[in-house]
Amino acid sequence: MSEVRVDPNLDRYAARAAALRASEIRALFSVASRPEVVSLAGGMPDTAALDLEAVGDTLQALMAEDGARALQYGGGQGDPELREQLCEVMGAEGIDARADDLVVTTGGQQALDLLAKMLCDPGDVVLAEGPTYVGALGAFQSYEARVVHVPMDAEGMDPDALATRLEELHHEGRRPKLLYTVPSHQNPAGVSLSEERRHRVLALAQQWDLLVVEDNPYGLLDFKGEHHPPLVTLDPSRVVYVGTLSKVFSPGIRVGWVMAPGALRDKVVQLKESADLCQSNLTQALAARWLREQPWRDQIDRFRERYRDRCRALTDALAAEMPHGCEWSQPTGGLFVWASVPEGIDTGELLAKALNARVAYVPGRAFFADGSGGRSLRLNFSFCGEDRLREGVQRLAGVVQEELELRAAFGTQLDEGTS
Ligand code: PMP
Numbered sequence: 001m002s003e004v005r006v007d008p009n010l011d012r013y014a015a016r017a018a019a020l021r022a023s024e025i026r027a028l029f030s031v032a033s034r035p036e037v038v039s040l041a042g043g044m045p046d047t048a049a050l051d052l053e054a055v056g057d058t059l060q061a062l063m064a065e066d067g068a069r070a071l072q073y074g075g076g077q078g079d080p081e082l083r084e085q086l087c088e089v090m091g092a093e094g095i096d097a098r099a100d101d102l103v104v105t106t107g108g109q110q111a112l113d114l115l116a117k118m119l120c121d122p123g124d125v126v127l128a129e130g131p132t133y134v135g136a137l138g139a140f141q142s143y144e145a146r147v148v149h150v151p152m153d154a155e156g157m158d159p160d161a162l163a164t165r166l167e168e169l170h171h172e173g174r175r176p177k178l179l180y181t182v183p184s185h186q187n188p189a190g191v192s193l194s195e196e197r198r199h200r201v202l203a204l205a206q207q208w209d210l211l212v213v214e215d216n217p218y219g220l221l222d223f224k225g226e227h228h229p230p231l232v233t234l235d236p237s238r239v240v241y242v243g244t245l246s247k248v249f250s251p252g253i254r255v256g257w258v259m260a261p262g263a264l265r266d267k268v269v270q271l272k273e274s275a276d277l278c279q280s281n282l283t284q285a286l287a288a289r290w291l292r293e294q295p296w297r298d299q300i301d302r303f304r305e306r307y308r309d310r311c312r313a314l315t316d317a318l319a320a321e322m323p324h325g326c327e328w329s330q331p332t333g334g335l336f337v338w339a340s341v342p343e344g345i346d347t348g349e350l351l352a353k354a355l356n357a358r359v360a361y362v363p364g365r366a367f368f369a370d371g372s373g374g375r376s377l378r379l380n381f382s383f384c385g386e387d388r389l390r391e392g393v394q395r396l397a398g399v400v401q402e403e404l405e406l407r408a409a410f411g412t413q414l415d416e417g418t419s
Pocket residue numbers: 043106107108109110133135182187215217243244245246251255256
């Protein structure tokens with residue numbers, strides 16, 4: 001039994017901090033980082049696929065030629081040259097961006113935090129896919145927004161369900177502040193919003209005058225190198241775009257950005273300045289040089305191909321190993337597979353047994369604000385090599401199989417015991 005400790009600062013916290021709860025699974029994850037555990041839980045890109053020598057050369061040249069500036073404070077909106085280069089990156093997905101409309105942030109995560117801070121009062125409704133990105137949930141909830149989910153299927157968010165949610169909220173007299181979406185290779189569901197649905201979602205946003213926040217870390221990681229049009233290309237005046245170099249270059253440099261039309265962009269700059277004055281000038285200068293001098297498109301191809309092969313290894317292993325009744329998504333890009341186990345098994349409760357069997361995943365409930373997702377789990381395929389992925393799936397399948405057998409033998413008693 002773990003000891004229940006009362007926080008002695010409870011009456012000091014602001015309501016928004018007091019409402020934050022430590023994740024139940026965090027303690028279990030300290031086990032997941034042990035080397036004997038195959039962790040399918042994280043979301044780490046494979047930075048070993050980078051040309052580290054080229055990154056080192058870029059950093060050395062930066063210090064020799066422009067070191068004093070790189071080690072100085074920068075402007076709140078971000079390095080102008082980097083913003084130009086980021087427009088090139090967005091151009092690879094057909095986005096016609098202007099450097100002036102961008103604000104550089106500490107990864108996409110800070111962009112989400114600043115947008116939540118800018119747009120959400122306590123109790124405000126934010127619409128988001130169900131499941132959705134756990135870091136976005138955290139950002140919205142830390143400003144006490146209420147996240148209402150829109151169900152998804154293999155083609156991404158369901159526009160009919162979105163229409164229903166909007167009607168329901170209207171009848172309750174509530175106007176959602178924004179729609180948050182990861183339309184391409186979503187984390188965690190591993191699916192993309194079809195092109196036809198992109199138009200339908202935006203038509204609904206227009207009908208209900210809804211601001212859309214498009215979070216797009218994975219758009220360039222399509223296994224075939226294809227892409228759906230980002231929402232921002234279809235309705236630039238309604239969509240605030242969040243980008244990041246974390247998945248196409250490095251998460252360690254913490255370079256993300258927001259692209260927003262005029263007044264919204266100015267507010268983001270003010271919030272950014274009050275958060276940390278400015279983004280690290282050093283990593284901005286490194287990223288700008290790297291994008292200017294290195295063949296970054298080839299690097300993205302390397303990531304894509306590696307992840308495509310690993311995804312295939314993972315899904316082939318799932319098909320070969322998982323017991324009847326388990327299901328999973330068939331990603332066409334990104335880093336994640338979303339899977340489900342048969343009725344009666346709770347992936348949150350199963351995690352301790354999985355860790356015991358030396359495999360880790362993220363239980364599905366982490367990706368919902370409303371407690372659903374108990375039969376789901378997220379598996380990452382970007383970090384482990386193919387053999388390790390197969391090993392991980394074998395262990396996971398063994399744990400699920402054992403649970404099914406236990407349930408077949410003692411089903412109702414088990415449920416009573418855990419209720
Ligand atoms: N959005 C989504 C959907 C993500 O999956 C992530 C990273 N896992 C982020 C934003 C934030 O990433 P970063 O802060 O590294 O840019």
